[in-house]
Amino acid sequence: MVQTFVDFADLLAATALLAVLLTLPGAAFANWTGWLGAKDVMPPRGWGIALLFSFAVLPVSLSLVARFAGLDAAVAVQLVLAAAGIPATRKMGWPPLWSVLGLLACSLVVGWATIDFRFGGNLYQPTVAVDMVKHVATVNSMVSWGLPLTDPFVSRVQPAGYYYFFYTVAAVPVRLTMGVIDARAAVGALAVLDGAAALALAALLWRKAEPESPLSRNVILALVALLLCGNLDIVPGFAAGIARHVWPIEIEWWNEQIAPWTLSLIWVPHHILALVAGVFGLILIAERPGIPSVTAGGLAFASCAGVSVWIGLGTALAAAFWLVSLICRKRYRLALTLVAAGCLAAVLLVPETLDILHGRADQVSPIALTVRSFGPLKAIMSPGFVRGVLSFLLLPVNYFFEFGIFAVGAVVYWRERRAPATTEAARILVFAAAAGLLLGTFARSTLINNDLGWRVMLLPQLAFLIWTAAVIRSHGRDGQFSLADFRRWPSAMGALLLIGYAGNAYELASMRAYPFLAPNVTLVPETVLHPELDAELTSAYGWANSHVPRSAILQHNPVAAPRVLDFGLYGRNRVAVADSEAALYGASKSEVDARLAAIAPIFTAPSAAAQVRARAAAEGIDVLVVSSADPIWSDVHGWVWSAPVLFASPHVRLIATRDLGPER
Helix, strand or coil: CHHHHHHHHHHHHHHHHHHHHHHHHHHHHHHHHCCCCCCCCCCHHHHHHHHHHHHHHHHHHHHHHHHHHCHHHHHHHHHHHHHHHCHHHHHCCCCCHHHHHHHHHHHHHHHHHHCCEEECCEEECCCCHHHHHHHHHHHHHHHHHCCCCECCCECCCCECCCCCHHHHHHHHHHHHCCCCCCHHHHHHHHHHHHHHHHHHHHHHHHHHHCCCCCCCHHHHHHHHHHHCCCCCCHHHHHHHHHHHCCEECCHHHHCCCCCCHHHHHHHCHHHHHHHHHHHHHHHHHHHCCCHHHHHHHHHHHHHHHHHCHHHHHHHHHHHHHHHHHHHHCCCHHHHHHHHHHHHHHHHHCHHHHHHHHHHCCCCCCCEEECCCCCHHHHHHCCCCHHHHHHHHHCHHHHHHHHHCHHHHHHHHHHHHHCCCCCCHHHHHHHHHHHHHHHHHHHEEECCCCCHHHHHCCHHHHHHHHHHHHHHHHHHCHHHCCCHHHHHHCHHHHHHHHHHHHHHHHHHHHHHHHHHHHCCCEECCCCCCCCHHHHHHHHHHHHHHHHHCCCCCEEECCCCCCCCCCHHHHHCCCECCECCCCHHHHCCCHHHHHHHHHHHHHHHHCCCCHHHHHHHHHHCCCCEEEEECCCHHHHCCCCHHHHCCCCEEECCEEEEEHHHCCCCC
């Protein structure tokens, strides 16, 4: 239990450190562009604008420095930028108390969702660990090996073919503190600050897209209340659970998901950061066309695409729609600024693009045309023309469940408005919503999951957020926001709001409770639940981090589960192959399958020690991580028990391959 509180303290420390490392450079950039003192765009005291600028500028800047001069140089650059921002903070004063309390509250939620809970020698991982393993392993790979990014899931010569700008921002505090703040805490801290940036962006959009309504405390309250609201997935999720007599855990998985804001912050903070950077870049250009906006906007677009290629694609399409609108309205100076910023972003993205292309072995197109599927149809019909037509016809129902109150809010907003957008920011929201809906409806990514269709929906979610807040405000008493007025809101929006809260609360609870509800669960990530074993694996990897050379290859059983967690969450060394989903970062499927076939028998079939050594040596493995969950563990006369050990506990043994006897 003590370690759990230590992990919480690490998260709080990481949040405090990153808040300083991000807002100070952001304040410097905001001051340089003239935004810091602009009362018409500045959220309270300017701290929000500073954070938006940092998310727009730092991911690409730090990544380019780290790519060509090393991560230590990126750390130095961020410290210099932070020092440059100190004079600018005099214009902002101390951050308001409510913002500090908000960060603390968000930190507690993120900690609840991401930190391991330890009781009586057992370790209980949250469901988020399924994605956290990717974030942590990538940050640790960058800290250990720099850029181009080394693939943390397959040991190979080629770099990882994956967008890495988010991980550079997370790696800086890890390197700066020499690992005192670890990768998991850094990623969690970025999730916390993502939430603050999302609120700051929403407040800025309100100022610029709804100029007739001042940004009052009640508007901020409405935006916060909506950011905390989920969709209607709890209704079909519970229906499926009742029908099967089991507890649904991840209620998003019944359908092609559109994750609520809170869950996106916890599961995929890099996509939120990309959204903030991309949309803020568009607003920068819209407000002040000129050289400073070309520079800042170009950096923002590059950060957006470098953090998430899917959000970058959606932002590029929204920018294209806006460009056509500008040309049609003869706003040529603004159009030229937008084009120049796009060209600058394209140049800045060349190094990462080449790294990704070099690191990807797959030959198939990463994007395919489709019609967004509907969960119930997938369950009862095979793919084909008929299912595609029905999926298209049922899109309104599909989106009603996935957007919830925001779907109704957007419809009511435009039904009552009946007027075209009057500001460039309002037009940007329309184009962002159109781009996200178009891509999310008729295109999908062909990798492990449909990340394109899931994450690009953040663009319409942002627009719907502003529009729904406008509807709620206009239907409250005297324009004020109050939950007590929900009966007066159109289409029972208050009821939808409460259902959304119920869904988020349920999922936040279930991500911790599922070990105690098992085996009567459904829609739960496919993880192997061994609390006692996970605790011992944590100790084993912790020992290896201090006693095994970083260059050594540590290999666990790669076929224990579709996605293996402990090696990436707690270890720092590379692996020959992680699991059956190791092709995520660009390794070919055939290479992954060959590695799995070669390595799996070490852990699953009895073999002589010399044979194991030869098989491991052929794959470059230096240390084997064997646990009681592996079939070979039960062979009491086998090499697991006869070979010398580097580390041993009741359920885990680390064995150097060199100690397995001579090759034959």
